Amino acid sequence: MLKGFTAPRSPLGAAALVPSPPWHFAGDVLAVEFWNDPDVSVHTLPTGVELDTKCPGHSVALFTDYQFTAQNNEYLDPARYQSRGFSVLLDAMWKGARIAWCPYCYADNDAALMRGWIQGYPKKFGAVHQTRTFAAPSPASAQLAHDSRFAACMSAHGRLLVQARVTLREKVDRLVGLLDRRVVGRRYFPRLSAGMHDKPAVDELVRCVSDRLLITNIWSGEGELSFPEAYGEELDVLGPLKVGRGYRFSFSYSVTDIEILANLTA
Amino acid sequence: MALDANKSVLDCGRNKQVNALQSNQLWLESVACLLKEMHQDTRMLKGFTVPKSPFGQAALTPPPPWHYAGDVVGVEFWTDPDATAATLPSGLSTDPNSNGHAVMMFLDWQFTAQDDEHLEPARYQYREAFILVDAMYRDVPVMWCPYIYVDNDAALARGWTQGFPKKMGSIFQTRSFAASGPAAAPVASGGRFGASLSAHGQRLAEACVTLHKPVANGLSLLSRPTVLMRYFPRLAAGYQDQPAVNELAMSITDNLTVAGAWIGKGELNLPEANGEELHALAPKRIESGFRYSLSYSVSDLKVLEDHSC
Numbered sequence: 001m002l003k004g005f006t007a008p009r010s011p012l013g014a015a016a017l018v019p020s021p022p023w024h025f026a027g028d029v030l031a032v033e034f035w036n037d038p039d040v041s042v043h044t045l046p047t048g049v050e051l052d053t054k055c056p057g058h059s060v061a062l063f064t065d066y067q068f069t070a071q072n073n074e075y076l077d078p079a080r081y082q083s084r085g086f087s088v089l090l091d092a093m094w095k096g097a098r099i100a101w102c103p104y105c106y107a108d109n110d111a112a113l114m115r116g117w118i119q120g121y122p123k124k125f126g127a128v129h130q131t132r133t134f135a136a137p138s139p140a141s142a143q144l145a146h147d148s149r150f151a152a153c154m155s156a157h158g159r160l161l162v163q164a165r166v167t168l169r170e171k172v173d174r175l176v177g178l179l180d181r182r183v184v185g186r187r188y189f190p191r192l193s194a195g196m197h198d199k200p201a202v203d204e205l206v207r208c209v210s211d212r213l214l215i216t217n218i219w220s221g222e223g224e225l226s227f228p229e230a231y232g233e234e235l236d237v238l239g240p241l242k243v244g245r246g247y248r249f250s251f252s253y254s255v256t257d258i259e260i261l262a263n264l265t266a
Numbered sequence: 267m268a269l270d271a272n273k274s275v276l277d278c279g280r281n282k283q284v285n286a287l288q289s290n291q292l293w294l295e296s297v298a299c300l301l302k303e304m305h306q307d308t309r310m311l312k313g314f315t316v317p318k319s320p321f322g323q324a325a326l327t328p329p330p331p332w333h334y335a336g337d338v339v340g341v342e343f344w345t346d347p348d349a350t351a352a353t354l355p356s357g358l359s360t361d362p363n364s365n366g367h368a369v370m371m372f373l374d375w376q377f378t379a380q381d382d383e384h385l386e387p388a389r390y391q392y393r394e395a396f397i398l399v400d401a402m403y404r405d406v407p408v409m410w411c412p413y414i415y416v417d418n419d420a421a422l423a424r425g426w427t428q429g430f431p432k433k434m435g436s437i438f439q440t441r442s443f444a445a446s447g448p449a450a451a452p453v454a455s456g457g458r459f460g461a462s463l464s465a466h467g468q469r470l471a472e473a474c475v476t477l478h479k480p481v482a483n484g485l486s487l488l489s490r491p492t493v494l495m496r497y498f499p500r501l502a503a504g505y506q507d508q509p510a511v512n513e514l515a516m517s518i519t520d521n522l523t524v525a526g527a528w529i530g531k532g533e534l535n536l537p538e539a540n541g542e543e544l545h546a547l548a549p550k551r552i553e554s555g556f557r558y559s560l561s562y563s564v565s566d567l568k569v570l571e572d573h574s575c
Contacts, residue, residue: 002355005506007497008413008431011352015413015543017433020506043320046311079466080541104317104324110434113422118501122317124326125419157388188316189498189511192427194566197314197329201574202498202510232389234324257503 006114017114019070022211026252027066030130030152032164032223033178033244034059041090041238044103046186046205048262050093058091059238060100060178061164061225063130063152066251068111083109084128086154086162087121088238089183094261099207100181104235106154106161119258120185120206126156144168144219150248159230166246169221175247179215183208184261203264211254218249315423326423328379331520331565336375339439339461339557341473341532343368343549350399350547353412355495357514357571358401367400368547369409370471370534372439372461373560377420392418393437395463395471396430397547398492403570408493408516413544415463415470428567429494429515435465453526455479459557468539475555477528484524484558492517493570508575515569519562527558 003013005020038056045051052058064085069075085107089100106126107113116123130152134141142148146169154162189202223246227239312322314329347366354360361367373394378384396414400407415435416422425432439461443450451457455477463471481487498511532555536548 002353005499007426007495008433009355009495009497010412010543011349011546012543014541021501044311046318077466077540079468103319110422113419117316117426118499124317125422157386159388186316186318187501187510188318189496190314190427192330192515192564192567193569201496201513206501231386232323234319234321237320255501258501260502 006118018111018118019072019074022070022254022256023115024069024252024254025066026250027064028130028132028250029065029248030063030150030164030166031178031247031249032061032166032225033246034061034223034225034240035242035244036090036238037241041103044090044234044238045092045101047264048094048205049099049101049184052091052093052098055091055177057241060089061162062087062089063128063154063164064251065128065130065132080109080111083107083112084130085112085123086126086128086152088235089179089181090238091181092184094184094205094207098181099184100179102183102185103238104233106156117189118187119208119255120187120204122186122188124156126154126161128152128154144171144217144248146170148219150246156230157232159233160228161230161233161235163224163226163228164246165224166248167221168219168246168248170219172218172220175215175218175249178245178247182210186264200265204260205262205264207259207261209255209257209259211256213251213253215249215251218247221246221248223247315427327420327427328381328383331379331563332424333378333561333563334375335559335561336373337439337441337557337559338371338373339459339473339475339555340369340371341475341534341549341555342553343370343532343534344551344553345399345547345549350401353399353547354401354410355514356573358403358408358410358493361400361402361407363407364400366550367553368549369398370473370536371396371398372437372463372473374439374441375421389418389420392416392421393439394421395435395437395461397544399547400490401493403493403514403516407490409490410493412547413542415465426498427496428517428564429496429513431495431497433465435463435470437461437463453477453528453557457528457557465539466541468542469537470539470542470544471537472535473555474533475557476531477555477557478530479528481527481529481556481558484527485522487524487527487529487556487558488522496569505575510574512573512575513569514571514573515567517564518566518568519564522562523560525559525561527556529554529556531555 002009004016311318313325
């Protein structure tokens with residue numbers, strides 16, 4: 001009997017890309033709020049998901065630098081279980097509920113890629129970097145303080161896809177109008193058998209379930225953001241017409257479940 | 267100047283919407299026009315894999331047919347038959363004639379689909395390392411792929427679709443160049459080729475092949491079909507041990523071609539590593555080493571058994 005939550009399933013279950021849930025995440029985020037052209041971004045939505053007419057085109061670009069663990073001290077294997085990611089979340093509606101749709105998502109680690117596919121995040125590989133803060137004060141420390149600056153970028157296959165910068169202005173108690181919606185993704189797994197290439201084995205609209213979500217040490221300020229045009233990507237189509245606030249904060253949450261909204265193979 | 271050069275490169279690729287557009291400003295407006303022409307009712311995301319997108323340009327991999335060409339350095343060997351038997355999924359059994367027989371292959375690949383993807387080497391070249399063990403599907407001798415590593419996300423996505431249980435690794439092999447010299451590694455008697463696989467900072471495999479003689483019928487080195495398992499789990503609570511996709515599948519390769527095949531002495535070491543079980547298949551006895559060039563196409567897959575819940 002082969003063991004493992006994902007491939008490769010193996011005699012001991014030690015080779016699988018991702019251990020079984022519960023999954024726990026902790027990390028730092030650089031976020032920039034922006035507005036794209038709703039007449040364009042509407043075309044990234046799957047069937048059944050609509051733009052939020054109260055805030056058309058309102059989106060957030062998220063750079064994450066995080067650590068993962070499941071039940072076996074995975075966080076003590078930093079090479080395998082730390083990851084940096086980038087995602088775009090677009091304000092949207094599902095049957096009257098406010099949601100955030102994730103059209104594009106990147107990570108720098110194979111375990112994160114597989115977890116992403118399982119959760120409905122359409123992850124590809126990207127090289128993601130963000131300015132970090134250190135306890136020892138120095139011009140290189142990037143303190144969490146007024147006028148302190150943080151930057152982030154994401155590239156893939158030698159092409160720059162996203163650049164962002166945040167200048168901190170004030171510490172705040174909470175994010176207002178940002179990351180206050182549950183994320184909706186699409187679990188999708190194609191078939192390769194001839195004649196079935198457009199009939200996926202799995203095509204589900206899903207809503208992420210996050211337990212014990214904690215957002216702390218929130219600093220707010222001004223954001224800058226650009227999505228350069230690049231071959232093999234459509235991220236630039238969602239590029240900002242207007243950029244809003246920038247945030248820097250720390251987060252943690254756990255995942256043990258997912259809510260299936262619709263089976264799109266039916 | 268730089269912009270023009272960039273544009274001409276993009277033009278020879280598959281990013282067709284770029285052809286009409288030259289600046290970011292124009293880009294947004296023009297794409298908006300293109301997208302606004304689409305009927306809202308027929309809004310349809312495109313792409314063979316995620317991410318599915320309005321133009322289908324963002325997907326990790328273009329749709330089949332997929333075409334591959336590359337170089338192989340490999341070692342044929344015998345390992346603990348109990349260890350190979352333990353890797354077999356439901357539906358496969360051990361081959362009584364060759365239980366414990368395995369091949370470790372290192373490949374340096376170039377890929378293309380229908381839009382000159384081979385002209386985008388950063389995205390569509392990749393390196394790969396995998397192990398195949400002898401098995402039986404009913405009365406058909408096959409090879410089963412328990413572990414495989416690549417260095418590229420498009421290859422990862424194609425692999426998962428085919429049933430290859432791909433993880434990321436750093437893979438290298440000695441290359442041969444036409445200009446002779448101590449670094450050229452000629453494909454000739456006595457020529458030596460090294461190869462290695464590492465992942466997340468650990469060395470997982472290292473091999474060396476010393477060529478002795480050419481092989482007249484290179485296809486004789488690939489006599490069995492490969493059997494794979496397409497596997498995609500559910501995350502919904504209560505269903506995490508009932509995968510959405512769990513299919514035993516047989517790889518179908520069209521126009522399989524082997525060229526410049528050489529056989530000789532092989533050396534292979536599979537060191538123990540955390541989070542891996544490759545070392546359980548470490549060689550007890552080496553049969554041979556080989557090197558050849560390989561090409562084939564993929565447009566189909568035969569599902570042998572559906573074990574999905």
